[in-house]
Amino acid sequence: MENYSEDREKFVIRRTCKNCQNINELEITEREAAFEEIRSQKELNWNTPCKKCNSTSCTSLSYPFVNYYKKEIFEEWKYNEKLHFYCQDEDIILADIDNLDNILEGIDNEKTLFCKKSILLETLCVLLYDNTFYSDEFNMDEEADRKLNAEILRPELIKRKDKIEKLGIDLGYISDYIKEVVFPQIGINKLKT
Numbered sequence: 802m803e804n805y806s807e808d809r810e811k812f813v814i815r816r817t818c819k820n821c822q823n824i825n826e827l828e829i830t831e832r833e834a835a836f837e838e839i840r841s842q843k844e845l846n847w848n849t850p851c852k853k854c855n856s857t858s859c860t861s862l863s864y865p866f867v868n869y870y871k872k873e874i875f876e877e878w879k880y881n882e883k884l885h886f887y888c889q890d891e892d893i894i895l896a897d898i899d900n901l902d903n904i905l906e907g908i909d910n911e912k913t914l915f916c917k918k919s920i921l922l923e924t925l926c927v928l929l930y931d932n933t934f935y936s937d938e939f940n941m942d943e944e945a946d947r948k949l950n951a952e953i954l955r956p957e958l959i960k961r962k963d964k965i966e967k968l969g970i971d972l973g974y975i976s977d978y979i980k981e982v983v984f985p986q987i988g989i990n991k992l993k994t
């Protein structure tokens with residue numbers, strides 16, 4: 802377990818060669834690992850020749866886990882429109898109920914860039930969706946947790962209904978399948994743009 806925790810402190814890109822299965826590693830900083838625009842520019846990528854056999858075919862390229870809500874990382878994200886954790890589905894990646902306070906702070910903070918507020922409002926909708934969409938796959942304990950989460954989330958969305966409406970309807974960033982589950986719960990009637 803000691804090795805495991807040591808490993809978690811390091812931020813390493815791992816590229817596995819398709820030809821010889823050799824694993825090339827590159828240590829980067831946590832900040833570099835956090836932002837897609839930075840980590841994708843590092844010298845170890847999909848096309849880097851293998852150090853052992855020089856092949857450029859790669860079977861996997863993995864990036865380290867980063868806590869996107871770590872203070873300095875989340876702060877930089879909120880105020881920099883050029884940096885993203887992921888350029889696609891960032892709202893889904895950020896949907897973590899344990900970080901609800903950070904999400905709400907980011908939405909209500911005057912200084913947060915509008916484009917980042919939009920993503921955090923989407924994130925809030927994703928969270929309520931995750932905890933309220935119908936499925937018979939959940940067991941009783943899971944259902945109880947989802948119900949509790951939904952009761953915490955729903956009033957926070959209702960408080961920010963105008964912002965969500967502006968974002969979801971005028972700008973149309975929220976997917977229809979999420980609108981269909983979330984909007985009726987918070988008193989937004991229009992489901993289509």
Ligand SMILES: [Zn+2]
Pocket residue numbers: 818819820821822823851852853854855856
């Ligand atoms: Zn190789």
